[in-house]
Amino acid sequence: MKNYLFELKEGLLISLRAIRANKVRAILTTLGIVIGITSVVLMSTAIKGIDNAFQTGVSSLGSDNLYIDKWEWFNNDIPFWELRNRKNLVVADYEKYKELAKLPLAVAPTVWSNQTVKYKERTVESILIQGTNHEYINTTNLTFSEGRFFNELESNGGRQVCVIGSEIAKNLFPRGNALNQEIRIRGQKFKIVGVLAEQGSWVMGNFNPDRQIFMPITNIFKYFQSESFRSVTINVKARNPQMVEATKEEAIGIMRRIRGLKYNEPNDFSINQQEGLLNTINSTVGVIQIAGLFITGLSLFVGAVGIMNIMFVSVKERTKEIGIRKAIGAKRRSILGQFLTESAIICLFGGLIGLVLAIILSLIVNQFLPTSVQIETVILAILISLFTGVISGFAPAYTAAKLDPVEALRYE
């Protein structure tokens, strides 16, 4: 053991001498590894950021929420035409469900419409208008930067009031005086009673609450589309995550009754859950992860091939030196160790530079994708660069170790 440590130490010193003697070449060689490690670390950090964003986005749906809908959201098991032929859910279904259901904490109907929204000369297009009632706020975790959600009176009376998402507020009211202003949708005026705080679930696209407007459901039917145009979704919030399953079972029973299904008929509605979305997202992130790491891994591979190439040149160039060392008693493993350590040091050095670069660059990425380099990534990067060094140095080092001392000494 002591012997091996001794050889390791001497091997390190010998390699450091050799690297110092060839600074420029060592630095140029390192470049490949620097780029490789930088891109791998940066990519895995970015992926981490994307994953985080997805998780935040999903959590805005709430883990204890159920969505009773005509459509199956995340599962493609049921053919499209079968879903399409289902009867629409209507507000009356919601009312019956609300009356019968004992378990939910809150229940609200929603129906959506896509509209252009104007304030004076400013316009935002393709905005998801959610028609719902005052109960809706209790089924979500939404927070307000100013104002409030519309109340029961406004909801039941079909008042022309609305709550807008933070991004819409930013676009229509750059100077931030949105509260109590009136926006126009299809010529109708709606008074803003509340502005949502930023929810940060940008991955949800149009379903991001930051890009939505909420208003009493009757307004949707009155001004934008008929009640039969689009099926209503019933948002259900369970009392706690443990009660989600029970709430779901109850909902299935009640809905079958409401829809008048016979015992042998399948459900003509779906109960959607965040879990389904989570599965979809996890597999998406998985694909991004594999593709991203594969592509960046390629650049690391190119770097490794560069190291191998240089090490071969280095062995060739130092054939005489190897001959001398062997003549005066260097064993095969001493020579092997010398060249392996050399390439490992070069790669480790490159890996460390790459890591520093990646950390700096991740600060820039952080500006638009909240993320940070994880300690596991740092350790992994160091291990990978060491491993790369050993792997790409092995063939050249082995060639060196196997050289015949007589031949090597004769080499000029």
Add this chain to the structure above:
Amino acid sequence: MNIINIEHIAKIYQVGSEEVHALADVSLKIDKGEYVAIMGPSGSGKSTLMNVLGCLDTPTRGIYNFKGVNVSQMNDNELAAIRNKEIGFVFQTFNLLPRSDALHNVELPLIYAGVSSYERKERAKIALEQVGLADRMHHKPNELSGGQRQRVAIARALVTNPSIILADEPTGNLDTKTGEDIMALFHEISEQGNTIILVTHEEYIAEHAARIIRLRDGLIEKDELVTKRYIPKKNGASKI
């Protein structure tokens, strides 16, 4: 006591379809403390013999006993250990590591012998003092003259206290005067009781030795004691 005892050694190279007998059938014994020159024209097999004697190469046939141990069948690593412990090489072209200073060059065999850093430096310094280069320890080979480089190489050969010193044309790259100095140094090392084997093709260099083995076509042509030995003048540079 024989340090070297080789019996019917042959070395055959395969060049294309032809067999080249670099050594046909060579037997010889060398005792401790001897100063032997191996002579012969080029192609006589003296380099091959030196490689075999120096454990750089193994013979195709025959037995090589080094200090009573048969080394003719040893593998690479075992031979490396023998070279490290028992043999000091001095080459025509010095063969120093160009980027290392004299001290580190002399230390080198001790690294592979597993000697600690401190002891290594001490022993290397003593060896350099022996060859009169105490004041050039931190000079790199390209900052030294040819004679000085060869002295560093001799110090490197001496530092492990080897059983034999193998010198392959040690004066071949030096002018006559410097060559004479180096031969004086060898003489002193020999006087000290070291075994020296000198490979050369020059008669007057060979005559520094006490015994000359002449090779021709892979065979020993003559093995004789030198009657009129050339004893170099005491060299001021060496302080043995």
